[in-house]
Amino acid sequence: MHRKLISSAVLTLIALAGVPAAAAAAPGAAVRAEATTQLPRGVSPSHYQLSITPDARAASFSAKAAITLTVSEPTATITLHANELRFAGAVLQAAGQPDQAASAITLDAAAQTATLRFARPLAKGRYILALDYSGKIRSQATGLFSLDYDSAEGSKRALYTQFENSDARAMIPCWDEPAYKATFALDVTVPSGEMAVGNMPATGSTELGDGRKRVQFATTPKMSTYLLFLAVGDFERATAMVDGTELGVVTKRGALPQARYALDESQALLREFNNYFGVRYPLPKLDNIAAPGRSQFFGAMENWGAIFTFEYALLVDPRISTQSDKQGIYMTLAHEMAHQWFGDLVTMRWWDNLWLNEGFASWMEARTTERLHPEWNTHIGAVGARESAFASDALQTTHPIVQPIATVEQASQAFDNITYQKGEAVIRMLEAYVGADAWRQGVRAYMRQHAYGNTVSDDLWRHVERAAGKPVTAIAHDFTLRAGVPLIRVGDAVCSGGQSRLTLTQGEFSKDRPDKKPGAWRVPVLAQTPGKVAVRALVSGGKASISVPGCGPVLVNAGQSGYYRTLYTPRSFAAVAAGFAALAPIDQLGVLSDTYALGMAGLQPTSDFLELARATPLDADTQVWGKIAAILRSLHDNYQGEPQRQQKFAAFAIARLAPLMAKTGWTPRASEPDTVANLRAELIAALGRLGDPAVIAEARRRYAAQAGDPAAMPAALRRTILGVVAQNADSATWESLHAAALSEKTPLVRNHLYDMLAYSKDGALAQRALELALTDEPGLTNSPAMINMVAAHHPDLAFDFALAHLPQVNARVDSNSRSRYFPRLASGSADPAMIAKVNAYASSHLPADARADAATSVANIKYRIKLRKERLPTIDAWLARTQQ
Incomplete structure (x- = not known):
């Protein structure tokens, strides 16, 4: 899964039945236990035959399931997962025995289970459980859900599924845990003019004579429930053949040309992954499906053979897409396609080892992008990924990469910086330690041995250690079973005989x-x-x-x-x-990052970073300058509410960045590197945030001139310019942006315009944006993003507003995102009163074991208060000395 927002909270699972988890063991201990389950043991599925009939307009579906089971211990009940499903009947069938209907079906909403009771106890053996049931189609991205969008023919609705981590149970009564792998045969009844997409190719389509058709899909390989996928809508599809696999892209009708970039790039990616893993992609087809709207939880999902991605992360719109967007799309493709092996073919046994999916997909994403697009110079980005991990891992609220997980909510919170970015960074360190060839040899052996199965981290370490002949497991345990960031103190070097x-x-x-x-x-x-x-x-x-x-x-x-x-x-x-x-640029980034962080923590003079920033030559790598601009912008934001002090800092920051902006210019030069295009946008955004009068004036001039001069706002800068204009908008400009949003029909552009309405520094305009967000106008999936955008400048206002309108906001936020969404609105605050507010929200609305994000938000607020009290005065003193 590729997250929309890169930050969260990670997990590992302790079985409700008391099964020990590896993460709970002391570092260095190898723990091998049964797979964790929240269901009674003794019954397991091997195949699901599913027939789904959705009614998109009624927001409901009816369904039948025939589940092939093995009963390994005699029992009078069968318990499986079911969430908000209604059962019309349940019948158990076995060869040579009369059918046996369930005598009672008991639903447990809290546990999200259904228990079927039978009058005659079930002996060991093989059975088929036939279920007749129905459920609801949701409006947010969990379970089977709908997304509405505008088209030339009017409003349309498409259906999609999102099952990770524990939402297959919202469409299928099932054993909804990663270790219960099975095969799936799916058919769906849909309107005759619409397309249905599943994990496997369609094997047939039968017209029913009533304006509907039944589409059958081939049976999947053995896989976990969370990887099952279905989409239905007015779609188009384009394909290409690579290594015997049909690669496809699927979009709403009319948007297919915008998916050409994804289709073209995915071909080289598939060849690279086939080669790296040493195991060919095993399904006959692999689609990337683009969907309108968005989620606060994720941006893309690795369903086997049918990757789901929101349009903003997959489509290239010539009106607004930038070079940075194209690189982001590529990295999303690489991440999700890597999951087809790490996650889909070989799956973590339980959510405590989620990093085996996400950390490795993040690492493969970075490695493959660097290999196939060296001109983007993305290898330097490893420092940024590591910094994201450090930001969470250096707080009191951190946790190990592998940690106990006991609930669905905890599993949802596992998708965080520790799982993704720390996982990626630790893999990169271990690969460097053992060597790239030995690492790949170990990964290939791991893939071959565990294909179609489930694993824990030690399964991988054994293969890598065997290939490398080095003690990888002990080091890996230190970094995956223990939380925190090591600090290496370097003593003064003594040089003698040409050696330091x-x-x-x-x-x-x-x-x-x-x-x-x-x-x-x-x-x-x-x-x-x-x-x-x-x-x-x-x-x-x-x-x-x-x-x-x-x-x-x-x-x-x-x-x-x-x-x-x-x-x-x-x-x-x-x-x-x-x-x-x-x-080397990557080392410049590392030194800058360490110097800034150590200065903010009081371990090194804060002036050391400022001196480095002041001395950095204009011809330094663009990403080094991007890092400097980002840190200067962050420091500027920490002066919020102190206008005189903030202006003094802004004067220094603008003086440092303006010469680089003058050198880079607003207009691309012929044959300039792609990295320069990214830097241009970063500089404009940073200087706009810092309040540079020249940049703000030029952005406003270009915005005003766009009607008569299409070149005034080229696609590469359109969103950046709008961001500067919106951030510094007055009422008239806000109304102009609002009018543009109302008239815009292209979803990607429209969504961005509504985001910009929520980006104003002006508190009154921010309040108007919050009120607009709770109307039907922006669309259900845009509302949470608008409130979150207000929080960029006004965290206290956004949090207070969201809490004051809790039912309305909850209705617009994915159910598995709520425990993190509200605390994160407040995370940028520096008001001591906000600590009590976040804690009160958590106490009133979150279970005790689902407050990780609330605790992290409080830790960030406390740290920001400390930084402003203890560190900013030292920066003020440095500014006073150097600007005299």
């Missing part, structure tokens, strides 16, 4: 617990002096000595593959800073 010798000491980096006793990790470290070969060392037991060729400044974490922060002594840092311009 220094001591490395391992501690722990924490943003909000400076006195925390450090954990212990075995940390692979790579260090080098300029122009010399890097040297590897393993910091174990808290300390290591290392000798590095050369006598220049020693850079620790060279290449930035390590998952740790690096803290130099003042003398060592001065030496690294003096040679900063000569570092």
Whole structure:
């Protein structure tokens, strides 16, 4: 699954029946237990025969299921998952025995189960359970749901499914857990003029004579319930053949040309994955299905053979799509296609090992993008991904990559920065430690042995360790079973005989617990002096000595593959800073990131980052400048509510970025690299946020000129310019944007315009946007995004408004997103009163075991308050010294 918002909270599962979880064990311990289940053991499915008849306008469906079961222990009841389903009947069939109807069907709404009771106890054996039932079609992206959109023929409705993590039970009575793999044969009755899409190719279509047809799909391979997929609507499809697989893209009618980029790029991706994994993609077809609207929970979903993606993350609209959009689409494709192996072919046994899906898909996404599109220079992005993980992992509210999970809500909260970005960063570190060839050899062996099965993390470590001949498991356990960020303190180097010798000491980096006793990790470290070969060392037991060729400044974490922060002594840092311009761009990013974070935590002077930013040459890598712009923008935002101090900081930040903006220009140059196009948009957005009068004036000029001059707002900058204009809008400009949104028929453009209405710095206009969000005008799936957009400038206003209109907002937010959606609205606040508000919300509306996001939001608010109190004054003092 590709998340729409990159941040969440991670999990691992403890069985309700008391099964121990690997995450609960001490690091280094290998735990092998039965698969976790929340259902009684003794009954398991092997095949589902499903017939679904949706009524899109009535928002309901009727269905029949015939489930092939094995009863391994005698029982008088069968319990399976069912959520908001209504049963008309249940009959058990067995060869040579009379049919037996269930004598009672008991529903448990809290547990989301149905228990079927039979008058005669069931002996061990094979049965078919025939069920006749019905359910509802939802308006948010869970279970079977509908999405409405405008077309040239008027309003239309399409149906889709979203089952991860635990929502297959909303359409199918089933064993809705990843370890209960089975095959699925699906047929669906739909309007004759519409297309139905499933995991497998359609094998037949029968007209029923009443304006409907029944479409049958081929039987799937053995897979988990959350990967089943169905879509119905007025669609179009284009295809290409690659390595014997039919690749397809599916869109609403009229949007197919916008999916051409995805179809073209997915061909090379499929070839690359077939080669890397050493196991060919096993299904006959692989579709990417684009859907209008959006979710606050996810952007795309890896259903086997039928990847679901919201349009904004898959389609290239020539009116608004940027180079950054195209790269984002590519990375979404890579992520979801990688899941066809890591997640679909081989599936984690329980949600505690969700990172085996998401961390690996994130890593493969980055690795493959770097390999197939080196011109984008995306390998530098590894630092940004690691920083996202650090942001969560250095807080008191962090958790291990693998941690116990006991409930559906906890499983939903597992889709967070730790699962995705920390998982990716740890994999990258381990691959660097064992070598790329040994790593791939281990992954291939893992795929071959566990195809169509379920695994835990140790299954992978065994294969990699066998291939590499190195103690991978012990290091992997340290980083996956223990939370937190290691801190490597670098002692002053002593140079003798052409070698620099220094001591490395391992501690722990924490943003909000400076006195925390450090954990212990075995940390692979790579260090080098300029122009010399890097040297590897393993910091174990808290300390290591290392000798590095050369006598220049020693850079620790060279290449930035390590998952740790690096803290130099003042003398060592001065030496690294003096040679900063000569570092590789990825190391410049790493040094900038560590210096800023350590400064904000009080472990290093805050001025060190500002001095680096001031000394960075204009010809530094575009992504290095993008990082500087992002941090300056973040610091500026932390002065919110202090206009005089904020203006002084903005003057410095604008003076630093404006020359680069002048060099980059508003108009692309012939044959400029794609990375420059991305930097241009980043600079305009940052300077607009900083209040640069020149950028704001030019954005307004171009916005006003667009009617008579199409070149005034080229597609590459249209959204960026609108963002600057909307952010600084007055009432008349807001009304102009509103009128444009009302008249716009293209969903991608329309959605963006409604977002912009919610992006104003002006509190009165932000309030108008909040009120608009709860009307029918923007569309149900746009409303939560608008409220979230208001929170970018006005977190307190957005949170208070959402709570004051809780039923209306809940109706517009995916049910599996609510526990995170509301706390995150407040996460950007620096008001101490907000802490009590978030805690009160959590106490009143969330179960005790589903408050991870609320706790993280409170931790972020506390950290922001501390930062403003303790760190901003040191920045003020530096500004006073340097701007005299």
